[in-house]
């Protein structure tokens with residue numbers, strides 16, 4: 001078998017063929033750093049991570065670029081810029097806000113065990129490149145100027161709307177974008193915005209058109225061509241980026257350089273918040289920090305993501321996360337007692353590979369992992385095979401496989417006392433002692449081989 005991926009561009013599962021034999025260029029639309037990334041964002045980045053790890057597992061060289069949007073982009077034509085708003089709200093400079101949330105995002109990535117991108121270009125460090133791109137589009141006669149900025153004329157790019165399958169005429173101007181009567185077409189978008197005359201922005205730059213700042217979409221086009229060339233292989237993002245952001249990236253890039261932007265467009269589905277205590281009233285946003293505050297291990301969220309195919313919506317509830325955490329901790333408890341890894345089982349690895357090659361079917365890959373854990377094959381073989389699979393799954397099993405739990409003496413003593421109480425049929429005392437052990441973070445389990453102590 002070979003790798004098949006669902007390509008939004010063709011709307012089908014196609015055999016993956018990179019532009020050059022074993023090298024893959026991959027671009028992921030990254031975070032906007034004026035607030036915490038929510039778990040939906042992190043799901044999308046985790047999807048990119050699983051794709052990248054799968055490519056590495058299959059022997060490809062991957063160059064991965066993920067942009068950091070540290071210029072606030074206007075979500076509406078009349079609104080304040082989110083970055084400047086956050087700066088005012090938190091009484092910090094826009095630069096401080098961007099740095100704070102960039103650091104937080106990098107930490108979230110680390111905790112979800114996402115491989116860092118090879119390049120994390122920042123929008124503010126690529127202003128020149130963005131201006132250059134707008135100049136090219138201007139020279140080709142594809143732009144026009146209105147009172148608040150320079151716009152891309154989408155009527156001059158006949159392919160506009162192809163990725164999403166939306167025709168420009170059908171497109172309702174969304175509630176998030178206030179109507180701008182000066183725009184020639186509803187789908188036209190800003191390439192360069194002018195700073196308001198009566199206001200000094202924290203983030204603004206000189207340009208051939210006056211002081212202002214780049215439109216949001218332009219950064220991805222300018223930074224991807226700089227770091228990956230054009231076309232490159234894979235562009236990833238969440239599905240909500242398809243109809244506007246990705247259409248706009250494609251329009252600018254292809255119009256400017258005469259080449260497609262990317263061959264493969266891989267989009268991840270949303271996280272849907274179920275009836276949940278973690279959902280806050282202010283816009284129902286849950287971050288990884290919220291998950292940790294509830295006592296969850298961030299890798300439990302990774303497990304939950306793996307357990308849902310990336311093209312299906314993930315319904316997030318505390319119960320679902322609990323189930324994922326239990327599954328993850330059960331794996332840890334199972335693999336601790338194994339013998340040291342020796343050789344892998346090739347048959348299992350082939351099956352694992354086939355599941356990933358089928359449009360990254362991680363729920364089935366997890367199911368296979370469980371099948372292996374439960375099998376009665378030598379544990380040294382199971383250990384070696386799982387460690388190999390974990391290069392893609394990223395559950396950090398190397399920290400648990402064949403690493404026996406060191407139970408503190410006091411817990412061992414409590415367990416012995418509890419067993420003695422149970423044998424004497426003093427069940428009240430044995431329950432009290434069991435509870436004490438649990439409160440200290442351990443579980444005791446009566447097995448055929450005797451009492452087993454595991455971490456909670």
Ligand SMILES: [Zn+2]
Pocket residue numbers: 028029030220245249
């Ligand atoms: Zn983008």
